[in-house]
Amino acid sequence: MKQDPRFKNLFILDHPLIQHKLSHMRDKRTSTRTFRDLLREITLLMGYEITRDLPLTTETIETPLVTYEAPVIAGKKLAVVPVLRAGVGMSDGLLELIPSARVGHIGVYRDQNHQPVEYLVRLPDLQDRIMILCDPMVATGNSAVYAVDALKKRGVPASHIMFVALVAAPEGVQVFADAHPDVKLYVASLDSHLDEDAYIVPGLGDAGDRIFGTK
C-alpha cells in the first residue's frame, strides 16, 4: 500500500496483481465479460487489503482438542454500499470476500454540470456498523463526497466509513480530501488528470458502460 504525499487520506493499492489486472481493464479491446470479471477479481484483492485493520474479538469454541479463545471479527456485520450504478461491479467482489455483509445502495447521477443528483438511498441499520462505499471512478469527486455525506448525515462516524475505488483523478481526490479528510479513500491507481468532459486520463472510459455493456 502506497501513499501520495499530496493526500493524507488516500491509499494506493499497488499490488502487482491489481496493477496487472487494471491494465487489462484499461485496454479498450477488453470485452464486457472480461472487464467485469477483472473488476470483481481486483475488488476481492482490494477488499483483502482494506479489511486488514478490522477489529477482532474472541469467541470461546471447542476444537477437537481443547477449549480455545478464537479470534473473530468484532461488532456487527459490515455493510457494502455501492454507488449506483458502476459501484455494483465492485460490490460483487466485496460480497464474495465478506458474504455475510449487509448491502446498501446509493443512487446518484451526474447532471450536465457534473453535479451529483440523488435518486435512491437504501441502507441497512447503521448503528455501530462499518460501511464500505464503492464506486470504480473518483473523477470530479462530487459523487464520492455526496455518498459519504449521505452516511455522515445519518450519523455514521468517519471512522466507520471506507471508500474504495478503482481509479481516481487528483482533482477528485482533492475535492474528497477537502470535504472528508477523516475518511480513508482506497484506490488501485491515481491517474494523471481529468479531461474537459470530466473523464479520467488515462482512465478506462465509462466504467458503467464497460461493466454493463451499454453505450
Ligand code: URA
Ligand atoms: N466516470 C467514469 O465512468 N469514467 C470516468 O473516466 C469518469 C467518470
